[in-house]
Amino acid sequence: MLELAEDEVKNFFKVWAIVFASLSYCYYIGKLINPKGYTRLVAIIPIITLFLALPLNLTSFHLGGMTCFFIAWLANFKLLLFAFDKGPLCANSSISFAKFLALSCLPIKIQHPPHKKSLKSHPSIYNYIIKGILLCLIIKIYDYGDYIHPKIIWLIFFFHSYFTIELVFAFLATSTNILLGLELEPQFNEPLISTSLQDFWGKRWNIMVTRILRPTVYLPTLEYSTKVVGRTWATLPAVMSTFFVSAIMHELIFYYLGRNWPTFEVTWFFLLHGLCLCVEIVAKKLVGGKWRIPRWISGPATVLFVVGTGFWLFLPPLLKAGLDTRPFQEFAAVAKFVRSLKAALTF
Incomplete structure (x- = not known):
């Protein structure tokens, strides 16, 4: 190993x-x-x-x-x-x-004009310290994985991934800001308080991907669709095209991670969410802002739908790739390397 x-x-x-x-x-x-x-x-x-x-x-x-x-x-x-x-x-x-x-x-951008943001606009250093401590605790929990229910392990793995991404991006943000004066694109914006699929996918989840798919897929499709079906409904094929491209890219990334031939559950996950988002857009157009679902209903319903479909279609390919066990093995290999290096230095 x-x-x-x-x-x-x-x-x-x-x-x-x-x-x-x-x-x-x-x-x-x-x-x-x-x-x-x-x-x-x-x-x-x-x-x-x-x-x-x-x-x-x-x-x-x-x-x-x-x-x-x-x-x-x-x-x-x-x-x-x-x-x-x-x-x-x-x-x-x-x-x-x-x-x-x-x-x-x-995932960085140039500030125009360059400016220094106030400390309040960034998570405090204590925020990252807490997440670092939690990540260490999660890694330690993996030692007792044989005694924990698999569903709990999956949930722990979710937080492991989330904290890892946050800390890696925090390091990149600090480095690029110091060396080049560039600002890191945000990754998440409190996705658990989303009030709709439009809010979740457009403003809160994986924001950097949304910003790169918008000019490469969404806007060109929107422009072409406007000529065919008119501006009112051109949003729908643009949304479905964006979710389809995102599905293909996720299938590719999952293949890189597991080297398993795609079973296309991830594709169905994104197509389902794209279709439901289109239904949401059409419903909003028809209602015209005259009626709105209360936040205390739409918020939990959105999160439950995302989590439920995620466990149904998104999680199985991850488990097939061995991502419920491989991260633990990698941390064990790193820990073994650190111990061997420490022993060599003390010798």
Whole structure:
């Protein structure tokens, strides 16, 4: 297990060395190929293809999961926008090489104009300390996994993932802000207080993905659909297209993590939510704001629907990929490595 962990770390650095070299190529291609559009896209397509293949070199939940999300999803979608002179990579024609690299594969943005936010606008350091302590406690609980009901383990795994993402992004936010003056995109905005599916998916859950799918999928589909069905109902095919692309990307990420052929439960999860969101949009248009479900009903109903469909369609592929056991094994390998390193230093 220890040798496998060392190999994974080596592969991780190799993968990211290739990523940086590839993004360097894209940066200079943007300067050399002035005609934006398909000419630049043809030059970038090999990099997009490479970024889809690179995560296959990693198998761990933590290193592999983050890498496939950052390059196969974020970087590729940003490069597609870059080909047509859109998106964050084209927000400033004089963008520096370092900022181009950071913006390409990390969920960050340039402040316009640069400004310092008040301390109240960011979670306090104590917030992250508490989450770090809770994450350590969760890791310790895994030692007693044989005595805990599997459903409880699944719930613990959810919080494990949530706290890990929060802490990793907090580290990235601090680093990029200090080094480059960039601000990290928020990941979540209190999703448990959502009052509707529109509120949950549009404003509170995985916000960075929403912001990258909007210009790449939603807006182009909306523009085309407006010409076909009119502006009133063009939102519906745009929503379904966005959820379909999100479904495909999730299937791809799940494949990276488990190397299991898709069973398409995740696709049905997103298509179901897209369809229900369309029904919600149509209902709101028909009612016209004259009647609204009370928050104390719509809020719990939304959370129950998301959690219920998640356990039904979203969770099984994760369990099939072994994500209820593999994170524990990875932490055990890290702990063993730390103990061996400590023993070598004391010797």
